[in-house]
Amino acid sequence: MTDSTSAAAPNGSVRRPVQLTPMQVPKASDVLADDLRERILRGEFPEGTALPPERELVAQTRMSRTTVREALRILEVQGLVQIRTGRAGGAFVQRPGEESIASTVSLLIRGRQVRLAALLETREAVEPACAQLAAKYRTDTDLEALDRANDAIAAEGTLAEFLQANVDWHVAVAVASHNELLTGFMGALSRAIYAATDNQGFIDASVRKTTLRAHRSITDAIRKRDAAAAVRRMTRHVHEYASAVLEVEDRTEIEVPGD
């Protein structure tokens, strides 16, 4: 060990200067989790099927139950399985959904204290695109969801109800784009922006009216499959909203409720 050349070992055999990498011993639970994850993503287990019971996995893998459980827990946190207790319980395979993106984004937003301005900037980037695609790909079901959200806004309920309906509409637009990535992003953004604008009561009757009109006009463009108009109006709508918010509360840090 003191020198890197060959040396005679006490018993006369030759010690070769074996060079080995700094070593990295992956944790057993990670290995199992990686394997299972790979198989799940590969589609080896259809959605809804139950993985073998923990004790069964223990037998198969020769790992301890602790390790197996940790692996399953990892997959659960990543949204790849859902664990249920009870007799017919177990780890049920599921495809990761928008919630997993939304919660991760929430973590990033809170953890890094992303500025409200950055949130709004991002929305200004994403939503017009959603509107455009929605105009291209929307189904009648999508339109119904949009109309329903607009009706809820017109209902003039409490502030919370208004904000919720507002979020619902925006998410509905994203859903209508039939792009799961954009939908996931928008879901995350909406939640965060909702939380950020919740307490600050700059929303009065006129704001609601303006919002409703803008939504209806955009919904119309989507209905008519007028992508250009949808983009234009959405861009304007989101930009105005952003300006309004920033005017009231400039340079504010965000608070997002936990997932």
Place this chain on the structure above:
Amino acid sequence: MTDSTSAAAPNGSVRRPVQLTPMQVPKASDVLADDLRERILRGEFPEGTALPPERELVAQTRMSRTTVREALRILEVQGLVQIRTGRAGGAFVQRPGEESIASTVSLLIRGRQVRLAALLETREAVEPACAQLAAKYRTDTDLEALDRANDAIAAEGTLAEFLQANVDWHVAVAVASHNELLTGFMGALSRAIYAATDNQGFIDASVRKTTLRAHRSITDAIRKRDAAAAVRRMTRHVHEYASAVLEVEDRTEIEVPGD
């Protein structure tokens, strides 16, 4: 228990018909994880500080070590702590970064078999916005990174090198926007698109040349803080790239390497 009205208990006290909700017993490890996560996000522990050792947490929480470990593992998966072994080891607090978003998005993409077209659509939404903000907020350091990536493209290396340099440039644009959310999204998208276009060799010398020219021209707009030009050129560049890719490989499923 057999009847829901009041009844005299054996000892003479009255049994009131208490009505209780269907009950929801959260898992112990989740409770701990939630608590720690909340504190971390609240900034109670500065980045880099070590949480108490597992055995210490066991003493404080009166939970078993298994439970404590599971909680820490959850936080690790969520990117909130990093666990190191050894004497000075432990769970070290860290803020979730772009990688956590990227890996989550990768899971979504693979798990839901998001179409390549959807990926490109999303990029067409996000990147122009990045370019715009980059033109507004770029620093000299950002420009250096952009130029470096462009030089790497000009170097005419292997396909892998070209693709990597390409990704680097796009990510550099996102970074220059100084918007952590957009950066995170772009990181995830780039990785996925990189993986999707890797094996299909539709990239020849002319494509490289075109790419380089587009990048240089966009970089220039960013350098001159010409937001409008940056948006316009980036929109065009990304759109052309998307068209080209889709022309070659239409309706293909994606493969993304694990995180």
Place this chain on the structure above:
DNA sequence: TGTTAGTTTGGGTACGACCAAAGGTGCGGT
């Protein structure tokens, strides 16, 4: 003085036992 063999602190894994939840089963009553 430098090397090396403990020593200490901390995470990683393994068992084994028992609790809790939930579906299934069978016995007894009607």
Place this chain on the structure above:
DNA sequence: ACCGCACCTTTGGTCGTACCCAAACTAACA
């Protein structure tokens, strides 16, 4: 024959203990 309830079985959740391994510190030894 049918219904209801007590009991059993399966499967995850928690606990406690013991032991191993990695890393950093310490002290003895050459």
